[in-house]
Amino acid sequence: MSSSAIQLSSAAASSSFLSPSTFTTREPSASLRRRSPGICLCVASPPSEKTAYKTKVARNENMAKLQAGYLFPEIARRRSAHLLKYPDAQVLSLGIGDTTEPIPDVITSAMAKRAYALSMVEGYSGYGAEQGDKNLRAAIASTYYRDLGIEETDIFVSDGAKCDISRLQVLFGSNAKIAVQDPSYPAYVDSSVIMGQTGLYQKDIQKYGNIEYMRCTPDNGFFPDLSSISQTDVIFFCSPNNPTGSVASRDQLTRLVQFAKDNGSIIVYDSAYAMYISDDSPQSIFEIPGAKEVAIETSSFSKYAGFTGVRLGWTVVPKELLFSDGFPVAKDFNRIVCTCFNGASNIAQAGGLACLSPEGLKAMGDVVKFYKENAEIIVDTFTSLGFDVYGGRNAPYVWVHFPGRSSWDVFAEILEKAHMVTTPGSGFGPGGEGFVRVSAFGHRENVLEAAKRLKQLYK
Amino acid sequence: MSSSAIQLSSAAASSSFLSPSTFTTREPSASLRRRSPGICLCVASPPSEKTAYKTKVARNENMAKLQAGYLFPEIARRRSAHLLKYPDAQVLSLGIGDTTEPIPDVITSAMAKRAYALSMVEGYSGYGAEQGDKNLRAAIASTYYRDLGIEETDIFVSDGAKCDISRLQVLFGSNAKIAVQDPSYPAYVDSSVIMGQTGLYQKDIQKYGNIEYMRCTPDNGFFPDLSSISQTDVIFFCSPNNPTGSVASRDQLTRLVQFAKDNGSIIVYDSAYAMYISDDSPQSIFEIPGAKEVAIETSSFSKYAGFTGVRLGWTVVPKELLFSDGFPVAKDFNRIVCTCFNGASNIAQAGGLACLSPEGLKAMGDVVKFYKENAEIIVDTFTSLGFDVYGGRNAPYVWVHFPGRSSWDVFAEILEKAHMVTTPGSGFGPGGEGFVRVSAFGHRENVLEAAKRLKQLYK
Numbered sequence: 001m002s003s004s005a006i007q008l009s010s011a012a013a014s015s016s017f018l019s020p021s022t023f024t025t026r027e028p029s030a031s032l033r034r035r036s037p038g039i040c041l042c043v044a045s046p047p048s049e050k051t052a053y054k055t056k057v058a059r060n061e062n063m064a065k066l067q068a069g070y071l072f073p074e075i076a077r078r079r080s081a082h083l084l085k086y087p088d089a090q091v092l093s094l095g096i097g098d099t100t101e102p103i104p105d106v107i108t109s110a111m112a113k114r115a116y117a118l119s120m121v122e123g124y125s126g127y128g129a130e131q132g133d134k135n136l137r138a139a140i141a142s143t144y145y146r147d148l149g150i151e152e153t154d155i156f157v158s159d160g161a162k163c164d165i166s167r168l169q170v171l172f173g174s175n176a177k178i179a180v181q182d183p184s185y186p187a188y189v190d191s192s193v194i195m196g197q198t199g200l201y202q203k204d205i206q207k208y209g210n211i212e213y214m215r216c217t218p219d220n221g222f223f224p225d226l227s228s229i230s231q232t233d234v235i236f237f238c239s240p241n242n243p244t245g246s247v248a249s250r251d252q253l254t255r256l257v258q259f260a261k262d263n264g265s266i267i268v269y270d271s272a273y274a275m276y277i278s279d280d281s282p283q284s285i286f287e288i289p290g291a292k293e294v295a296i297e298t299s300s301f302s303k304y305a306g307f308t309g310v311r312l313g314w315t316v317v318p319k320e321l322l323f324s325d326g327f328p329v330a331k332d333f334n335r336i337v338c339t340c341f342n343g344a345s346n347i348a349q350a351g352g353l354a355c356l357s358p359e360g361l362k363a364m365g366d367v368v369k370f371y372k373e374n375a376e377i378i379v380d381t382f383t384s385l386g387f388d389v390y391g392g393r394n395a396p397y398v399w400v401h402f403p404g405r406s407s408w409d410v411f412a413e414i415l416e417k418a419h420m421v422t423t424p425g426s427g428f429g430p431g432g433e434g435f436v437r438v439s440a441f442g443h444r445e446n447v448l449e450a451a452k453r454l455k456q457l458y459k
Numbered sequence: 460m461s462s463s464a465i466q467l468s469s470a471a472a473s474s475s476f477l478s479p480s481t482f483t484t485r486e487p488s489a490s491l492r493r494r495s496p497g498i499c500l501c502v503a504s505p506p507s508e509k510t511a512y513k514t515k516v517a518r519n520e521n522m523a524k525l526q527a528g529y530l531f532p533e534i535a536r537r538r539s540a541h542l543l544k545y546p547d548a549q550v551l552s553l554g555i556g557d558t559t560e561p562i563p564d565v566i567t568s569a570m571a572k573r574a575y576a577l578s579m580v581e582g583y584s585g586y587g588a589e590q591g592d593k594n595l596r597a598a599i600a601s602t603y604y605r606d607l608g609i610e611e612t613d614i615f616v617s618d619g620a621k622c623d624i625s626r627l628q629v630l631f632g633s634n635a636k637i638a639v640q641d642p643s644y645p646a647y648v649d650s651s652v653i654m655g656q657t658g659l660y661q662k663d664i665q666k667y668g669n670i671e672y673m674r675c676t677p678d679n680g681f682f683p684d685l686s687s688i689s690q691t692d693v694i695f696f697c698s699p700n701n702p703t704g705s706v707a708s709r710d711q712l713t714r715l716v717q718f719a720k721d722n723g724s725i726i727v728y729d730s731a732y733a734m735y736i737s738d739d740s741p742q743s744i745f746e747i748p749g750a751k752e753v754a755i756e757t758s759s760f761s762k763y764a765g766f767t768g769v770r771l772g773w774t775v776v777p778k779e780l781l782f783s784d785g786f787p788v789a790k791d792f793n794r795i796v797c798t799c800f801n802g803a804s805n806i807a808q809a810g811g812l813a814c815l816s817p818e819g820l821k822a823m824g825d826v827v828k829f830y831k832e833n834a835e836i837i838v839d840t841f842t843s844l845g846f847d848v849y850g851g852r853n854a855p856y857v858w859v860h861f862p863g864r865s866s867w868d869v870f871a872e873i874l875e876k877a878h879m880v881t882t883p884g885s886g887f888g889p890g891g892e893g894f895v896r897v898s899a900f901g902h903r904e905n906v907l908e909a910a911k912r913l914k915q916l917y918k
Contacts, residue, residue, distance in 0.1 A: 052781065053752045056723025057692045059782035060632030063791045073589075073797055098585035103577045111574035111806060118769070119567040126557035126767040126900075130532075159618055159770075159804070166799035170625075170653060173519030174633060190798045194629060233516045264515025293512045308585040309805035310577070311618075322511065323518035332522045338532055339649045340625035345618070345804040346768035347570060441585075 062196040065208070071186045071427040072096045078411075079421050086419065092450045094378070095421035097242070097397070097439045099306040100446075101370060103351075104363030107305055110354030114347045128343045131334065132157020132314070136349050139356040140314050144274075144299070148286040150316055154330065156337055157352070159344045160313040161272050161300040162187050165236075168268055168296065168315070169195045171329075171336050172234055179212035179232040181224065183243055183428030183435070185270065188236040206430040215431050218390060218401070222246035226255060231263040237285075238270035240277060243428045243437040244399045245375075245391015247281045253288050260294040266321065266329070267295040272313075275304050275368050277394045292318035296329070303371075303396060303441075304364045305355045312348040371396045374447045375440035381451040382438075385458045396440040399425070403434055410436050418453040521655045524667070530645045530886040531555045537870075538880050545878065551909045553837075554880035556701070556856070556898045558765040559905075560829060562810075563822030566764055569813030573806050587802045590793065591616020591773070595808050598815040599773050603733075603758070607745040609775055613789065615796055616811070618803045619772040620731050620759040621646050624695075627727055627755065627774070628654045630788075630795050631693055638671035638691040640683065642702055642887030642894070644729065647695040665889040674890050677849060677860070681705035685714060690722045696744075697729035699736060702887045702896040703858040704834075704850015706740045712747050719753040725780065725788070726754040731772075734763050734827050736853045751777035755788070762830075762855060762900075763823045764814050771807040830855045833906045834899035840910040841897075844917045855899040858884070862893055869895050877912040 068074060075095050083091060117123025131137065137155040145154075158164045165187050169176075174196035180188045192198055192211060199209020207213055212232045214224035222244050237256060239248040248256070260267050269285035277283050285295045300313035317330040344352075354360045375392040382389045382400050392398040402410045407424035414420050414436070423439070425432030440447070527533060534554050542550060576582025590596065596614040604613075617623045624646050628635075633655035639647045651657055651670060658668020666672055671691050673683035681703050696715060698707040707715070719726050728744035736742050744754045759772035776789040803811075813819045834851040841848045841859050851857040861869045866883035873879050873895070882898070884891030901909070 052779075052785075053720070054723075054781045054783055054785055055719075055725050055753060056690075056783050057631070057725050057788075058634065059784055059786050059791065060630060060634075062632055063630070063794060064786075066794060096586065100583070100585065102579055102583045105578050108574045108578040111577075112571035115567045115570035115574055115806065115810075118562045118570075118765070119564050120561055121902075124559070124561045124765070126559065126765065127555065128768050160801050162801050163799065166629075170629065171519060171522070172516070173521055174655060175517065175519070187798060194795065194798060196633065231515075260514075261512070264513075266514050266516050294514060306577070306583070306585065309587050309802070311801060311804045320511075322513045324513055324515050325518055326511075326513055327518050327523075332518065335522060335525060336653065339646060339653060340622065342619050342621050342770060343768070345770045345807050347574065347806050348804050351574075443580075 062194050065193050065198065065200055066190060067201050071423070074427075075421065075423060078415065082415050082419070089419040091419045091421060092442070092446050092453070093421045094439045094442055094447070094450055095423050097303075097423075097441055099303060099308045099371075099441050100443050101306055101367055103306045103310070104360070104367065106357065106359045106363055107351050107354045111310070111347050111351040114350035118346075125346060128346055128349070130338045130341055130343050131155075132343060133346070133349045133353070136353050136356075137314075139353055143356045143361070144284060145286060145316070148284060149292060150286055150318060154316050154318050156315045156317065156333065157344050157349060158313045158315060158337075158341070159311040159348070160302060161270060161298045161315075163341075164298045164313060164315045165268070165270075166191045166194075167336050167340060168298070168333070169197070170340065171333050172197075176233040177210055177212070179214055179229060179235045179265075180429070181216045181237060181241065182213035182430060183216065183425060183432030184236065185238055185242045186428060189429070206426070213429060213431065216241070216244060216246070217431060218388065222390065223248055223252045226259045229259070232265055235260060235265050235267045236270065237267055238272070239281070240273040240395035241391070241397075242270075242273065242395075243397055243423065243425065243432065243435075245393075245395035245397040246399075247277055247279070247394040249281050250287070253282055253285060257285070257288045257291050257294055261290060264324070265294065267291075269295050269297045270299075271297055272300045273303055273395050274299065275364065276372060276396055278372075279394060281394065286316070286318070292320040294321065296321065301352055301355055304368060305351070305360075306367060307348070307351070310348045310351060312344050312352045370444075371440045374442060374444065377447050377451055378438050378440055381454050385455065387458075392440065398438040398440065400436050400438060401434060402436060405434060407433055407436060414454075414457065418450075418457045420450055420453060521653055524652050524657065524659055525649060526660050530882070533886075534880065534882060537874065541874055541878070548878040550878045550880060551901070551905050551912070552880045553898045553901055553906070553909055554882050556762075556882075556900055558762060558767045558900050559902050560765055560826055562765045562769070563819070563826065565816065565818045565822055566810050566813045570769070570806050570810040573809035577805075584805060587805055587808070589797045589800055589802050590614075591802060592805070592808045592812070595812050595815075596773075598812055602815045602820070603743060604745060604775070607743060608751060609745055609777060613775050613777050615774045615776065615792065616803050616808060617772045617774060617796075617800070618770040618807075619761060620729060620757045620774075622800075623757045623772060623774045624727070624729075625650045625653075626795050626799060627757070627792070628656070629799065630792050631656075635692040636669055636671070637693045637695060638673055638688060638724075639695045639888070640675045640697065640700065641672035641889060642675065642884060642891030643695065644697055644701045645887060647727075648888070665885070672888060672890065675700070675703060675705070676890065677847065681849065682707055682711045685718045688718070691724055694719060694724050694726045695729065696726055697731070698740070699732040699854035700850070700856075701729075701732065701854075702856055702882065702884065702891060702894075704852075704854035704856040705858075706736055706738070706853040708740050709746070712741055712744060716744070716747045716750050716753055720749060723783070724753065726750075728754050728756045729758075730756055731759045732762055732854050733758065734823065735831060735855055737831070738853060740853065745775070745777070751779040753780070755780065760811055760814055763827060764810070764819075765826060766807070766810070769807045769810060771803050771811045829903075830899045833901060833903065836906050836910055837897050837899055840913050844914065846917075851899065857897040857899065859895050859897060860893060861895060864893060866892055866895055873913075873916065877909075877916045879909055879912060
C-alpha cells in the first residue's frame, strides 16, 4: 500500500505504451487481429515497456474464437484505406445497408416535440418501462399483428433488432445450439460465439463448430432443405433475407414452423425488412398457424423510417412460447430486459409512435417505395450485364452471382475500379461465397451513378 | 407438413391459454416467481389446456437461479398494489432513484434541433459509430478526464451504465468471478448470475455462491476491509455509492487500486454519481495513479442531466488495461460493442454534446445542486428524528439505519402509514438489511411533504 509502490506501477503503465497508431479500437490492424499473445510487444519498443503490467484476468475464450473484425467495421476499414489511396475518389457506398434518406417530417416533429417537452415539468419523464411505452407497444401490436393474437404485453420495445439478438442469446445461454441460414446476417453467429454456444472456427470449411448452417442457394430457392438439418434449440431465420433479398413464401414458412414444432426448436424470426414485401408472402411469422408456440419475432424501425441512427426496434415473445419445463420464455426475456437494458430512448419512442400514425405509416411507405425503386435499378443493371441476380423485389438487397470468383476479390475489384463499396457475400457465411450483396439504400443520383459505373466495369 | 397437423397444433396454442390476468410480463405474480415447473397449469383451466405445447429448449439454468423480481420492478409492483388499496392516496416516490426535474433548455434544444435536422438531406445521418460520435467521445474525455491520460479512443458511448454493466459481463464471460460492495446496485449481481458466473442462491445467507460480497457498514466507514477479501477477477465498485451514499476518499481508492494490482483484478468503477461530490474525493478512479492498468469506469448522464429516459452513458476502457495474456481489454470490449450494440441514439448523443458545452455544464451543475438540497432536507429530517443517517452529502441517496428491523418491514410501514415509497436496504444485498434508502430525486414540494409525513410517522 505504500505510495512508492504505486508510483512504480504507475510508471510501468505509461500511456505511451499503446500509442494510437498501434491500437485503434475502430480499425483493428491486421497484426492485432491475429490474436498472438503479447501482440503489442511485437512493435519495436524500449525495454521498459516489455514489463508492462498485465492483470491476472483471463481473456474470455469465446471472444478469442471470433474471426477477424465484425464484417461491417472491416468494410469501413477497407473503405478508409481506399480513400487514403484515392483521396479524390467519389466513393459510392452500397455496402453496409445504411439508410440515406431523411426521416419524414411527421416523425422528426414528434421527436423534437418530445425533446422540448422534457424541459417542462408537465412534459418531463424519467425512467420509462424497460419493455417500452405502453402506447407504443399497443400501436405495434395493432399495426403489425392485428388479428394474429399478439397483444401489447407480448411486445418488447428495444433500441434495435441487433441489440435484441444479443439479449436473446443471453436469454438462451451458453448451452443452446443454434441454426442459421447460410448466408445470414453476421450478428446471429457472432453473438452465438460470444455466448459460448459454439466450438472453434474451422478455417477449412469457414464454419464454427456446433452451429447448424442451413445452406440457402439459388438451387433451393434460398430456402433450406429442412430434411437435412439436424435438431437445434434455436433457428435464426430472416425473411426478407439479409443478404440474399429472398422472401420465404407462406408454404415455406408453414414448413419451417412445422419443422420447429417437430424438433421442439424455437424460431427467432427477423422481420426487419417485412415492409419491403410486395407480394403475398407473410410479413410476420405469426401469420402461420401455431407459430406463437414456437417463434419469437424481432423487427425494427431502422429500414422503414430511416431510424438506423435513432435506434428503435421491438421483439415479440408470445406468452404461448414455453421452455421444455413449461416456463414461459417471455418471463425470462422480461427479466433480461429489466436487468440488462433500461428501455429505448423516450425521444426515439415518441418517433416510433408517430411512425405508426396514419400519416407516419404513409410516410414510411414512401421511404420503402423509394428504396425499392433503387433496388429495381440495381437489379436491372446487373441483369442487363448478364449476371444472375436475386432478391431486390421484396427486399432492399440485391444478391449478385459471380460464379467461381472470391467475394472479397469481387468486392476489391468493384472498390478499386468503380470506387464503389459493396458487401462480399462470404462475409455472411460460406454459403455467400461467389456472391456480392448490393444495398439499395442510397440517394437516387448515387444509385444511378453506381449503375453507370457498373455498366462501364462489366460491359 | 400437412395443414391438418398444423391446425391441430394451432388449436392447442389458443391465445387464451395464458390470459393477461395470469401472466403479465411487467408485474410477475408471486406464484410465477416461485419457478415451479408447469406453473401456468396450476391455474384452474379446462382439460384441453393441460396438453399445451412445450418446446424442447431447456430453460437457461442461470436464469432459474435469479431470485424474485429485479428489485425496482418489485417495488413498482408493491406501489401499484398500494394504489389499488388506497386509490386516493397521494403516494410520494423517493424509491427507485428516478429523476424528476426537467432537462435544461440548452440540452433539449440541441436534441430537438438534431431531430429536426434528420428530416433534411444535409442533416440526416444513419448508423453512427458503435462507439459513439467522435466529438462526444472527445468532449467526454476532455471534460471528465482532462490530464488523466484518458483519450477519446478510450471512451465508449452507450445507452446507459446499466446496459454497459451487462455488456461488460458478457465481455468477461462465465468463468469470471466478481466481487461487489455489500450492499450494492443489484445489476452487478443479477447480471453476474445471468452470465453463469455464480453458484446457486443461498437463502440462509442471502448470497449467491461464487460472488465475493465486500461488506460496507457504518463500522468500516462503508469501505470494505480489503484484507478479508479473497481474490476475484472483477471488482465492481461504486462511488459515490448506490445505495449508501458514501464516497470513497483518495486514500481509500489508492488502497483499492493497489489491492486490485496485488491481486491482478480488474475494477469496474461506477461513477454515475461523481458530479454529486462536493469534497475533494476523486470523481474518477483514473485520478489514482496506476488505475489505467487495472480499471474500467462506467458513467452516465442520467443523474446529471435527467437523462434517465433519454438514455446516454459511457464506459472508459483504457488501452493500458490488459488481460493476463497481454491482450487489450478494450479490443474485446470494442468487439462486444460492435456485435451486441449499435450505438446510442444520435438524438441522445446530440444532447450529450450539449451537456458538455459551457452552458450545459452549468445547467447540469444546477440540476445536481437542486437534488443535493433535497438530500440535505432528507438528512436533516431523519437526523432530527434521532436516526443514524449516512450519505446524502456527496450523493443523491440517504441511507437510514433502523437497527434490528427488517428493511422490507420498514419499507412496508412507510408505504402503509405515510404513503411513501422508499427502497428496502436488503434489496441491495444482505449488508443492507436494517437500512432503507431514501432517494433525493423528487420535486421540492414532495420532498418537503415527505419530510412532514416522516416527522409525523416517527415523531
